[in-house]
Amino acid sequence: MHRKSRALLLIAAALLLLTSAFADTAKAQEAGTWEELEAALANGGSVTLTADVEGSTQLYAAPGDTELDLNNFTITYSGAEALFDIEESLRITDENPDGCGKILTNGVKLAEMGKDEYGDAIQLLGIHRGAFDTDPTDYLMLIPTIDQQPEDIMELKADGLWYVRENAKQYEAGIEPSIIILKERGEPAVVSAVMADYTGNILSKDQYTIISADIEPYGEDKGGESGEGTVQGDEGDTTAGVDSVCGLDINEAERTITVTPGLSGLAVLNVKMKLISGDAESQATEYEVPADIAVESNEGYALSFSEDTVWTVPNQSAVVTVTLTDANGEVVDPSEYKLLLESDAQGDEDTVIKINGNQITVTQTDDWEEDVVIYAMESGSEASGAETRSAAVSQDTDGPLKLYKVATLRIRPESERPAAASGGSGGGCNAFGGTAALFAAGALFLALRLKKK
Missing domain, CATH: 2.60.40.1080 (Immunoglobulin-like)
Structure with missing residues (x-):
């Protein structure tokens, strides 16, 4: 218990370094090349990217309060060592509200963990915002204070990347209803494309948008029980006959999709949505959600x-x-x-x-x-x-x-x-x-x- 308390005190000390009002006194620098980024981090203070940068040399972060603002740009690293060599602490964030900066290391560690007097790992790197192709989980919890709980830093993997957001909410997309049952050549149905946060708060329509919607065959990859009673399309056969089952029309303003039934059969409606509002941009990535479309025969079965x-x-x-x-x-x-x-x-x-x-x-x-x-x-x-x-x-x-x-x-x-x-x-x-x-x-x-x- 005593040992754990000492470790927490060390982390709390790192917190004081990272959360002090260094923005008023630290050196404000910009970097648009790898060489400029390398020099700025070695100089310490606040560093803001102004362009995408690529390099293979390890980046050294000077002692003191050092912060790297990705500013919606991408760092691509091709070296063999951990990307960052950190003397005391480094905070990674992205203050650009319109996007998400990325750090791509192709599987190389972001930073080596420091050690306390007992040999336990100390997190010198704190990630608050950004997208990564290397799992950043070990670096998310630098600030376990009374006001900052573990759930306040969300990590979401999508599109092959991990998205990290400070004080973020986790969002999910869906179609209501998720199964659309229609009669052959009968009345169309209007379905809603909806999004909500993980606590069940449904987002308003101005917080997300429909990017696209399409209809695919219903098969083992998209629906049904894999095994008895299920069939799957031949390779390369993805669209034949589907248009005759149903058609669709997107109402982007209302975030709805009208499905018009044709011949009886099964199909899958795939809808892509994206968060667009300032309140919801903390995980501004695309969401794809499927719904089954069942067009029943009208012959009285x-x-x-x-x-x-x-x-x-x-x-x-x-x-x-x-x-x-x-x-x-x-x-x-x-x-x-x-x-x-x-x-x-x-x-x-x-x-x-x-x-x-x-x-x-x-x-x-x-x-x-x-x-x-x-x-x-x-x-x-x-x-x-x-x-x-x-x-x-x-x-x-x-x-x-x-x-x-x-x-x-x-x-x-x-x-x-x-x-x-x-x-x-x-x-x-x-x-x-x-x-x-x-x-x-x-x-x-x-x-x-x-x-x-």
């Missing part, structure tokens, strides 16, 4: 399950049988269709769902709640090779495979099954939580897959 709710016991399999009927009430032969899962249900280690013909087997590791969207899709002609292509495309016609019907399968723990049919809820809880929710509070989306531990 119905999809049902042998049990409306699958009651599960941890580590024991539960089986439910699926029935597809046509408009005349006749049962469709299981060989004429295949079952697909809504994309959020795949890759879940807690809930494993296997499809074999018209049977769905569910195995859970613990007591979880799940709502899983099931698609009944035309199986296609085996002779045409449709089973090796995207679920949205048939090889023989380059047209969409018919989507007969969509239904939601409820998965609930056996421990919550009602003791008697008394009309009670059976303990079902619709609270958003775990990996199913995009935001912990003020849930942003009408989620179709819920989890509660």
